[in-house]
Amino acid sequence: PGRARRGSCVCCNMNSAAEDAKEQGNACMASADYVGAMTSYTRALSFAPKEASLFSNRSFAFLKLSLPARALADAEEAIRRRPEWPKGHFRKAEALRAAGLHEDALEYYARGAELDPSDEHLRSQCDASRLRASAQQRQERLLVAAATGAGLLFFALLALTDGGAGHAKLVGVAGLGAALGALAGVGATALRGHGRRGAVLPP
Numbered sequence: 001p002g003r004a005r006r007g008s009c010v011c012c013n014m015n016s017a018a019e020d021a022k023e024q025g026n027a028c029m030a031s032a033d034y035v036g037a038m039t040s041y042t043r044a045l046s047f048a049p050k051e052a053s054l055f056s057n058r059s060f061a062f063l064k065l066s067l068p069a070r071a072l073a074d075a076e077e078a079i080r081r082r083p084e085w086p087k088g089h090f091r092k093a094e095a096l097r098a099a100g101l102h103e104d105a106l107e108y109y110a111r112g113a114e115l116d117p118s119d120e121h122l123r124s125q126c127d128a129s130r131l132r133a134s135a136q137q138r139q140e141r142l143l144v145a146a147a148t149g150a151g152l153l154f155f156a157l158l159a160l161t162d163g164g165a166g167h168a169k170l171v172g173v174a175g176l177g178a179a180l181g182a183l184a185g186v187g188a189t190a191l192r193g194h195g196r197r198g199a200v201l202p203p
Contacts, residue, residue, distance in 0.1 A: 018048035025057060034064040052081035052088060059091040063098055071095035072200045086112040090122060093129070100196040102133035140192075144185035151181020 025040030041058035048054060059074035075091035082088055093108035106129040113122040155177025
């Protein structure tokens with residue numbers, strides 16, 4: 001399931017029981033029964049615990065269930081089993097994207113595209129991921145700038161309420177406000193990044 005390529009997936013580690021369970025999982029994915037798909041792929045893995053395609057498919061099911069940490073763990077296992085398989089890198093990129101880690105996602109979309117230069121979808125995801133990463137960085141810069149301006153304005157207004165405040169004091173207080181506002185903005189940005197990374201900590 002999913003858009004990733006798409007190269008042939010030779011399931012040399014799968015027996016008939018694993019194949020049956022995998023097909024059940026695929027049918028569940030097609031009908032949007034993502035819990036059923038996850039359960040079926042897990043059962044397939046009990047018969048073929050080394051099969052990368054099963055980890056990849058279950059990663060997709062976890063992603064559909066909004067469980068990026070579990071999706072990432074399965075994608076990494078798929079990569080470990082088949083490091084030259086583009087789809088494993090695609091799955092990892094998708095999990096990172098779901099967590100809002102667009103720069104990290106770009107790295108793995110790019111790795112997948114390097115492994116299969118003919119995959120147009122992977123190349124398009126690289127472009128889209130660059131745009132998302134740039135937009136995210138722009139938002140973070142705007143947040144810091146807004147916090148800096150708010151701090152400057154607040155402290156300047158405080159100084160102005162003091163009728164005896166001279167120009168030098170006003171400038172100094174406003175500068176202090178700008179510095180504190182910038183620190184608050186940087187801190188808020190860091191907390192957002194920490195939250196994104198926390199979303200993909202090992203389950």
